[in-house]
Amino acid sequence: MPYSSSGVGHNGFDKADLHIHTKCSDGLFTPEEIVHKAIHVGLKAISITDHDTVTGIDQAKPLALELGLELIPGVEMSSAYKGYDIHILGYFFDYQQSELKGYLDHCRLLRTERAERMVQKLAKMGVKIEIEQIIMKAQNGSVGRPHIAAVLQDEGFVKSFSEAFSKYLGSHSPAYVKSIETHPEEVIRLINEAGGLSFLAHPAQNVPDEILRQLISFGLDGLEIIHPSHDTYRQNYYREIANEYFLLFSGGSDYHGPKDHEDNFGQVWIPYEWVTKMKSRLAPAVKE
Structure with a gap:
């Protein structure tokens, strides 16, 4: 509002x-x-x-x-x-x-690693997508769960963002991996x-x-x-x-x-x- x-x-x-x-x-x-x-x-x-x-x-x-x-x-x-x-x-x-810039560069790597771990969890559930698809969706930007949700929707595993989060990616869902823990x-x-x-x-x-x-x-x-x-x-x-x-x-x-x-x-x-x-x-x- x-x-x-x-x-x-x-x-x-x-x-x-x-x-x-x-x-x-x-x-x-x-x-x-x-x-x-x-x-x-x-x-x-x-x-x-x-x-x-x-x-x-x-x-x-x-x-x-x-x-x-x-x-x-x-x-x-x-x-x-x-x-x-x-x-x-x-x-x-x-x-x-330099210190802040270096830290944010490190975060970029952590975010990609987090997405890779989510992809692995999804694969174990029979939901197979590729990390490359997620990175492409992020257009080389900062990778996040919305990019994974978008790929899940593109591939027909879910009908909406909200379903992707409730079923797979939300904080209490099976493919969730904790974010940056600084x-x-x-x-x-x-x-x-x-x-x-x-x-x-x-x-x-x-x-x-x-x-x-x-x-x-x-x-x-x-x-x-x-x-x-x-x-x-x-x-x-x-x-x-x-x-x-x-x-x-x-x-x-x-x-x-x-x-x-x-x-x-x-x-x-x-x-x-x-x-x-x-x-x-x-x-x-x-x-x-």
Whole structure:
């Protein structure tokens, strides 16, 4: 649902979307296509936050500059803590910084290895697909379960993405293999040491309160308040927690592409004022 609060949400306010995926991970559109879509719906700023990769940033940057769209360096990094998959959003970091770049290259290998193990599990169940098909589906981007689901659908093993996840790929399904198990404190450190800010992605999806407060203690800079899975109650709830710990707000559409032929891009957004507040927390050299 769109952001709405007293006086905010009308056309006179600048809008930003800081959670968007492209073909560089598991989205349907290229970074350039996302830039065009952002201009079309009137966004002032976006962040491409592909899973464990920053390759989309350089692809989007020239067009964003040409069209006057602010492109904030972003990433959605996988981690695990006490049995929970934790996703950390990073913003405003130096994405060419060697340690972060090296770590993300390592993640690319881990993601491919994970897909190979899932293919092996599927084969034992009589569901035979090839890792090459998955890599081709990912177009040399960051490999994820949606790419496996797409191949399963192409090969006629399932009729839909949701069936692929419920039958084979979901976290409690037989072919599931755990994602990257880096400790979230290490992910937060990598983002911060590259000059960026770290935010917990969609806390309502998979993060109980006691885990949330532990994650905050690891040095998070903020929480994702606006997300399609957060109703008004959840938005207010996480806003209160963020205020309690003097954390920043972020949010966005978590856009991957149209769902059931309906394209809601531009309908879930945050006020640009939140971006301004993020910038005020950055080191002076990063603000430029």
